[in-house]
Amino acid sequence: MSTKTVEYLVRRTPELGVDGRPVQLPLISGDLEPELHGEHMLINIGPQHPATHGVLRLVLELDGETVIKCTPHIGYLHSSFEKLGEYRTWNQVIPLTDRMDYLAPLIYNCAYAMAVEKLMGIEVTERCKIVRVICMELDRIFSHLLWIGTTAIDIGAFTVFLYTFQERERIYSLHEAFTGARITTSSTRIGGMMADLPPGWVEALRHFVDTLPRTLDETETLLTHNNLWVGRNRDIGIISGEDALDWGLTGPNLRASGVTYDVRKDKPYYDYDSYDFEVPIGEHGDCYDRYLVRMEEMRQSLRILDQAIRRLPGGPINVDDPRIILPGKTDLMADMESMIHHFKVVMEGVKAPAGESWYGVESSKGELGMYVVSDGGSKPVRWRVRGPSFINLSALPMMVEGHLLSDVIAINASIDIVLGEIDR
Amino acid sequence: MAKPELKDAIAGLESGPETTPNGVATARGEAAAESHPTVAALRAQFGDAVLHHTVYSGDEHVVYIVPERSQELLSWLRHDPGQCFDLLKDVTAVDYGAGRPLELVYELWSVPRRVGLRVKVTLPLESLEADSVEPIWKTANWLEREVYDMFGIHFRGHPDLRRIMMPENYAEGHPLRKDFPLRGRFSRAEQTRRALSAPPEDNYTPDELAVALQEERPAVAGGEVADERSHAAASADLDPAAASPRPNTAADWSLGSSGSAAAGTQGATQ
Numbered sequence: 104m105s106t107k108t109v110e111y112l113v114r115r116t117p118e119l120g121v122d123g124r125p126v127q128l129p130l131i132s133g134d135l136e137p138e139l140h141g142e143h144m145l146i147n148i149g150p151q152h153p154a155t156h157g158v159l160r161l162v163l164e165l166d167g168e169t170v171i172k173c174t175p176h177i178g179y180l181h182s183s184f185e186k187l188g189e190y191r192t193w194n195q196v197i198p199l200t201d202r203m204d205y206l207a208p209l210i211y212n213c214a215y216a217m218a219v220e221k222l223m224g225i226e227v228t229e230r231c232k233i234v235r236v237i238c239m240e241l242d243r244i245f246s247h248l249l250w251i252g253t254t255a256i257d258i259g260a261f262t263v264f265l266y267t268f269q270e271r272e273r274i275y276s277l278h279e280a281f282t283g284a285r286i287t288t289s290s291t292r293i294g295g296m297m298a299d300l301p302p303g304w305v306e307a308l309r310h311f312v313d314t315l316p317r318t319l320d321e322t323e324t325l326l327t328h329n330n331l332w333v334g335r336n337r338d339i340g341i342i343s344g345e346d347a348l349d350w351g352l353t354g355p356n357l358r359a360s361g362v363t364y365d366v367r368k369d370k371p372y373y374d375y376d377s378y379d380f381e382v383p384i385g386e387h388g389d390c391y392d393r394y395l396v397r398m399e400e401m402r403q404s405l406r407i408l409d410q411a412i413r414r415l416p417g418g419p420i421n422v423d424d425p426r427i428i429l430p431g432k433t434d435l436m437a438d439m440e441s442m443i444h445h446f447k448v449v450m451e452g453v454k455a456p457a458g459e460s461w462y463g464v465e466s467s468k469g470e471l472g473m474y475v476v477s478d479g480g481s482k483p484v485r486w487r488v489r490g491p492s493f494i495n496l497s498a499l500p501m502m503v504e505g506h507l508l509s510d511v512i513a514i515n516a517s518i519d520i521v522l523g524e525i526d527r
Numbered sequence: 528m529a530k531p532e533l534k535d536a537i538a539g540l541e542s543g544p545e546t547t548p549n550g551v552a553t554a555r556g557e558a559a560a561e562s563h564p565t566v567a568a569l570r571a572q573f574g575d576a577v578l579h580h581t582v583y584s585g586d587e588h589v590v591y592i593v594p595e596r597s598q599e600l601l602s603w604l605r606h607d608p609g610q611c612f613d614l615l616k617d618v619t620a621v622d623y624g625a626g627r628p629l630e631l632v633y634e635l636w637s638v639p640r641r642v643g644l645r646v647k648v649t650l651p652l653e654s655l656e657a658d659s660v661e662p663i664w665k666t667a668n669w670l671e672r673e674v675y676d677m678f679g680i681h682f683r684g685h686p687d688l689r690r691i692m693m694p695e696n697y698a699e700g701h702p703l704r705k706d707f708p709l710r711g712r713f714s715r716a717e718q719t720r721r722a723l724s725a726p727p728e729d730n731y732t733p734d735e736l737a738v739a740l741q742e743e744r745p746a747v748a749g750g751e752v753a754d755e756r757s758h759a760a761a762s763a764d765l766d767p768a769a770a771s772p773r774p775n776t777a778a779d780w781s782l783g784s785s786g787s788a789a790a791g792t793q794g795a796t797q
Contacts, residue, residue: 172734174732174734177692181692186702224584224585351664459621460583461634463616478623484621484624489617
């Protein structure tokens with residue numbers, strides 16, 4: 104098989120140094136010309152550029168090829184979701200959430216519903232909890248697979264993209280079977296889910312969980328010890344643990360710098376403390392460690408998925424409270440009270456008690472915070488999203504300064520941003 | 528089939544969902560039962576600067592502090608070895624509408640201690656100013672820019688207080704304020720006209736323009752050593768629309784037709 108040949112050839116290329124890390128060979132040898140200093144030049148990357156992963160515009164001040172200053176300009180996708188949310192009932196906000204991070208839509212659906220449920224004091228059913236854990240871990244893999252594929256393309260390795268997008272296609276199919284949509288899932292409701300898992304879905308998920316590691320192995324074979332990959336990533340975009348905290352980085356970007364902060368472990372929700380999984384930690388805080396951390400995170404997510412499938416209980420998926428949950432369609436068509444019930448819940452919305460809740464969830468890109476404020480009505484007074492990409496991007500100028508122009512692409516790719524959520 | 532308990536449930540729809548016994552989702556009240564150790568320490572350290580302490584949604588502790596000393600208190604929370612709130616998760620603001628004061632919200636987290644705390648500062652609409660916490664946590668840079676952009680709260684001592692989501696020349700005010708209509712203050716025609724007539728310089732920060740214009744300096748007539756400001760003004764002279772100041776004040780909002788926009792206002796204050 105051709106893949107076998109590739110695997111063999113690639114594995115022979117690298118060598119491991121004394122510290123167990125791949126050796127980075129210099130791409131050119133011999134004496135270099137002394138660097139010349141001249142006038143500074145201004146260069147625009149984006150807003151329409153494939154390597155910016157969306158409509159991000161970076162204005163770089165360059166001295167030759169060295170970045171002196173980087174200024175991100177954002178807002179090209181701004182659609183004021185937070186303002187729109189104030190004009191919608193609690194349940195109507197849900198479709199807005201998955202349009203923020205369309206690379207991990209289910210995490211956003213779940214995080215919002217969890218925040219509102221905490222505000223309302225609703226305890227969801229055991230089955231719903233585990234289904235949501237499955238959703239969130241599946242979309243963590245979903246997002247990381249896209250990240251590794253597009254980052255490899257940015258750096259010049261095309262094959263990985265084909266491998267990972269084939270796997271993403273299978274997750275798309277799982278999304279579609281469960282929610283009816285591939286990206287804009289809108290699957291949660293306050294107090295439960297839009298629908299229960301369809302028949303055969305868990306078996307399909309089980310098949311996916313069993314077969315994904317092979318692709319991860321192949322991807323690691325292609326990249327981890329690949330000389331070019333190591334050369335483009337290692338010691339690039341280093342950020343220390345202290346700096347990373349100071350700049351508010353969370354998620355894989357923070358953990359690659361050696362800080363053990365994962366919301367699933369530090370402030371567990373949905374019984375994450377009862378699952379057996381590890382949180383991978385980097386030590387150098389460079390692009391290469393961020394890559395290693397994300398690859399390991401996918402394997403850990405698979406472990407959580409495996410345990411969640413095993414413990415998935417039967418029973419209802421929605422809470423048993425007619426003030427929140429719509430009646431069944433059959434009841435709705437058959438009797439008048441259910442029709443009135445349906446009408447009241449849909450037209451007036453669910454009322455939340457006055458109060459507020461800031462709910463942090465470990466998204467694929469970092470800590471996602473949903474802040475909901477209610478004054479007792481059926482619409483939020485304020486709905487705020489603490490987007491991890493937004494915060495991660497704010498540290499980009501600090502990380503790229505002093506690097507070469509080509510490294511800007513690598514660093515920008517390594518922090519894993521999604522512009523829909525940055526601009527909101 | 529009509530379920531007997533359903534009628535009662537429909538009758539109770541107005542009152543919102545039932546709260547579980549452990550979820551204390553009530554309206555604001557002084558937290559009496561369980562107090563937060565950090566709040567006790569804050570009170571001991573700063574006394575009257577700590578206004579009151581509330582618990583929301585069961586376990587979310589919120590402490591209100593006076594705006595004048597907010598930077599001092601937050602700096603203490605960050606640097607005191609007993610507190611060590613080293614991660615600033617969020618800075619945002621809440622506008623409750625109807626002329627009520629804005630609340631500025633800081634969401635803090637201590638990674639080593641695994642404790643969170645929400646600190647709030649109440650700002651009356653007449654004086655929307657607060658001290659920047661950018662010197663304490665670098666991440667406040669963009670978060671405060673966003674609050675400034677969306678709510679118009681001015682942060683004293685911020686190194687780069689520009690709009691972040693909206694363009695720098697946006698003249699319709701601050702979108703997340705309750706008195707801001709959903710569709711904006713100007714008519715769609717006016718919005719389009721402004722977008723099309725904006726000079727390209729508006730897409731750059733003053734620093735960037737300085738770099739760019741320095742490059743073009745040889746092209747300026749007579750080898751005159753024009754500084755960036757006058758050069759920018761000279762290039763702006765070519766476009767009369769750009770030369771006129773683009774005010775960003777309430778007085779300018781009357782330009783737009785507010786008919787359709789006002790219909791969408793919720794809790795408007797004007």
